[in-house]
Amino acid sequence: MFKKILIPTDGSKLSAQAANKGVTFARSIGAEIVALHVTQPFAATVGFDGMAAAYAITDEDYDRTAAEQAQKYLQAVLDRAATAGVKATAKAVSNFNVADGIVHAAKEENCDLIFIGSHGRSGLSRLLLGSVTVKVLGLAKVATLVYRVKEND
Numbered sequence: 001m002f003k004k005i006l007i008p009t010d011g012s013k014l015s016a017q018a019a020n021k022g023v024t025f026a027r028s029i030g031a032e033i034v035a036l037h038v039t040q041p042f043a044a045t046v047g048f049d050g051m052a053a054a055y056a057i058t059d060e061d062y063d064r065t066a067a068e069q070a071q072k073y074l075q076a077v078l079d080r081a082a083t084a085g086v087k088a089t090a091k092a093v094s095n096f097n098v099a100d101g102i103v104h105a106a107k108e109e110n111c112d113l114i115f116i117g118s119h120g121r122s123g124l125s126r127l128l129l130g131s132v133t134v135k136v137l138g139l140a141k142v143a144t145l146v147y148r149v150k151e152n153d
Helices: 013-029 051-055 059-084 098-108 123-129 132-139
Strands: 004-008 032-039 088-094 113-118 143-148
Touching: 004 013, 004 098, 013 032, 013 059, 013 113, 013 143, 032 059, 032 098, 059 088, 088 098, 098 113, 098 132, 113 132, 132 143
Parallel strands: 004 032, 004 113, 032 088, 113 143
Antiparallel strands: none
């Protein structure tokens, strides 16, 4: 059925929970995985009020730190895959829109499934915080499996 599964991670505990379930799912169907971390470019994190100057951080510092974090988050998924005996690769990309980054990576890597976690927010918190998962569902051209993460696991 599915041969190559994209598993995005943001390094959070809930994202790790979804990634672990994604690896387990991949093992159960004999698929390989691509672990993905999407960072936003430095310009996306800087307000128009000159906030970067206040923090005295450069593009290079930001890029280096983002790359280090991405490697750490991706390695955790790769380690879990290795333990489960699942073939895995990792990819880090930068995109102003995280959902776009996920969808583009799925296409570039020829994935036939995106396995993504969701907090299951509703109401005002969903409106204010948005949802990368909902955006991925709207943009994706491949099957997308949404795993509802559990806050207390």
